[in-house]
Amino acid sequence: MSKVSVLVVDDAPFIRDLMKKCLRNYFPGMVIEDAINGRKAQVLLQTQKFDLVLCDWEMPEMSGLELLSWCRSQDGHKALPFIMVTSRGDKENVVQAIQAGVSDFIGKPFTNEQLLTKVQKALGKIGKLEAVQVSIAPTRVAPAFANDSLSALTGGKAEVVKPTPAPASAAKPLINPTPKAPPPTGRGQGQLRLPSGNQQCVIKALSLKEALLVVRRSEVLPQVLEGAVLDLEQGENAEVARLNGYLHAIVAYEPKPDSDWLQLTFRFVDQDAQKLDYLSRLIARGAALKHFVPGA
Template sequence: MSKVSVLVVDDAPFIRDLVKKGLRNAFPGVALEDAVNGRKAQILLSKEVFDLVLCDWEMPEMSGLELLTWCRQQESLKGMPFIMVTSRGDKENVIQAIQAGVSDFIGKPFTNEQLLTKVKKALHKVGKLEALMSTAPARVNSAFGNDSLGALTGNRPEVVAATANVTSSAQPATKPAAQPAASKEPTGRGQGQLRLPNGTQQCVIKALTLKEASLLVRRTESLPQILDSAVLDLEQGENAEVARLNGYLHAIAAFEQKPDSDWLQLTFRFVDQDTQKLDYLSRLIARGTALKHFVPGA
């Protein structure tokens, strides 16, 4: 039986590796190719046959929407499943993609279970699921954390072990925290929204560079995890500009020097290579709007 071939398109290497790792773990026989933007994907699609495309929306040179529009104009690609993997969940964006012929959406951040469910659903519609499932092992290790860890370490045992030790030492105590006292929520221009696989949290921007952001979030019973993929929504300036920055949690620590700290300090590493987002970050840093000092509980 022929292999199922999947094309992964994203300008962020971390996301491409994460998606490919999840698919390869679940379906060892799947054939995988990747592209850094829509233009590169267009070249591959013109030369090779793919059963499914998993594509980011915001990319340099050619966006995911532009690639989707081009695909649906090609006779050979009109029926090919095309899943948009994106942080753009606004109604107008969804309508745009549906009108262009998108098959489905996967919202960033996503879990490995969500990814596999969408892939199987899309391939079932075109009669390719049986071929895909024939490559699956008896038990699928679908833990999102393991997949993201493997994507970063190349599955080298010594690196995995070292990273696991760092993770356990960096995590604050995991006992359920008491409900925080009703205090004034952080206000001002240094705020954002962090979307994690297990939910959304408001955050305060403590520091910002072109590579990463230092964030403060309230501690909840569901603690964030190192290497979780996430999306940081920033709304800044007089024009209320919004940027959706894709990345992952590089480090987590208690903000206060006590085991039951009400606040966590997160280091959020960016993975986007989009020039418009980098320009937006540069402007934010230049005018200092995201660096407003904030002391929790004050």
């Protein structure tokens, strides 16, 4: 029985490694090659046979859309399953990719389950799913990362324990209640897209390598090494940059275990020159960052 071969294309090493590790854990018999951009992928596609392509949209030299268009112009790749892995979820971008012949989409950030579901669906359509040995079902979050993050925030306790309220008759008025910390301020605001949902964030610091963000603590805590997308908007034309990355560090913003705010170090992984140029302009403008409004 022939092995299933998959090509992973992304200019960010972190995202390529993330996808390859997920696929290898779930499909031990799968052959996986990778490329740093569409041009490198094009060379591989001309010399090797692949059953599936997982490709980023925004890459230097040749974008995912350009690679897709080239594939559909080649007799040998007209029916090749091509899944776009992208943070571009806007309607016009989806329509553009569909018109170019894309097979499916995976939005960034994605969970292992989302990636595996799309891959299984694509392989099932071409009758290749049975050709790969399926391992045990993956867990949603690696326990070690989850526990480490939670411990750092709660002082080693599994959860923040709230005191049992006293009976109404024994209640005493608080003379000097501890005030809640006001919302943090910074250079601007953005939207952080995590697998668990979207969160508005305050940008405390920004460099070409990372951003220091503050978000309100929610029921679902973000995890160290979790992939994410940071949306930033600037300028009169409502120019939006979608920066891919991962959470490098998470700490309580206030010096207490039940802090209402979390401080996140978001490490960028994009190598796209256009995104780096945009980021440079954001840093130069500094206070010109404006509030991001989803859907604007």
